[in-house]
């Protein structure tokens with residue numbers, strides 16, 4: 001075997017509640033921002049399809065765990081839906097949700113699959129959005145309350161907890177580019193929402209550490225967060241302006257969340273830049289900053305899909321700063337390899353560059369790849385044979401190439417402890433709906449949501465079993 005991973009390496013996949021569970025008659029769940037958006041503007045979603053049923057993980061998880069077993073998973077990430085667990089936002093739990101998550105967790109454990117649980121994956125309960133979403137301190141405290149309830153309910157069995165998934169994405173979606181609802185498009189407000197999201201995470205971490213100290217939670221449990229991270233490369237390393245542009249891009253997309261969450265402090269340069277452009281007001285208190293400083297995460301998950309390539313601006317736009325792109329331009333590398341269905345560059349080495357950066361600049365924090373994957377639209381259909389089996393060699397190639405770089409980083413001392421593929425199965429996504437298929441498991445939506453493993457799923461099962469390839 002050429003690529004053998006360290007003993008105890010976590011192999012698995014990830015899903016989120018919003019994209020898989022569905023909302024079902026009598027399940028007690030309340031609306032999220034996406035439910036409300038879909039009711040108002042279904043045409044914003046590919047094919048006009050919402051996530052009412054999604055892939056019905058809510059009822060079919062039993063079968064899905066069988067798929068995980070077939071792939072020799074030793075771990076699996078899912079998220080809890082806040083809108084399901086506490087539908088009215090009043091601290092009163094929905095017993096049906098408690099039963100559902102309990103059964104899911106127990107079943108995973110019975111099958112030797114370690115649950116990795118995330119508390120927030122893009123699914124802001126609508127009632128919380130009505131209070132101001134991440135711009136509201138009240139919502140921050142409600143989130144803290146929700147986190148505590150989840151820890152107390154499930155924390156004697158779940159060891160791996162995560163406060164947020166890609167917290168930058170709802171900011172980008174609502175406050176910058178307009179792909180999440182509500183579409184606010186106001187960077188200054190986005191800066192405030194960023195700060196409060198970070199504060200919410202720190203508050204959850206504080207509760208977690210206190211409960212663990214008091215013996216309510218397992219002593220071997222950990223708390224982390226999941227960030228989307230792309231290495232940022234300048235077009236030309238010898239061009240000072242390009243390099244500067246790439247550094248600013250990194251401040252916005254990497255340092256913004258990573259530094260306060262791992263090191264407890266906001267990046268000075270970013271703060272100065274935001275102040276200079278009148279994007280940061282003094283809404284924060286000394287006490288909150290202390291809380292963020294004292295409640296950093298213990299583990300990190302990072303989602304990696306594509307690198308960011310950047311060049312200096314050709315025309316300074318002036319005027320109001322509406323997005324980070326005020327300071328740089330994206331650059332498309334000639335001859336790049338990319339996923340034609342999604343438009344994203346494929347650059348496996350990027351995963352290594354992030355792991356080494358974390359090793360060297362972030363005290364080698366324990367980290368795992370919490371998502372990596374390739375969304376295929378036509379590709380998977382073209383790869384299907386007459387019997388309906390999908391020969392997705394491109395997906396195998398994609399995973400293999402990324403794993404090689406993770407292996408190399410591990411051998412060079414990175415504390416990387418696992419790999420989760422996005423996703424267990426094809427699922428619904430935020431505006432692309434069912435367009436891009438990410439799964440190791442094919443879901444036949446014409447045929448009662450029937451599940452079947454793709455060729456990549458069988459391949460991944462062997463890799464997991466052998467702890468390498």
Ligand code: BGP
Pocket residue numbers: 016019165166169228303342371375422428429430431432436
């Ligand atoms: C990540 C999200 C996932 C997932 C994935 C694929 O950013 O954490 O939830 O959806 O991206 O993106 P998309 O579905 O938009 O192709």
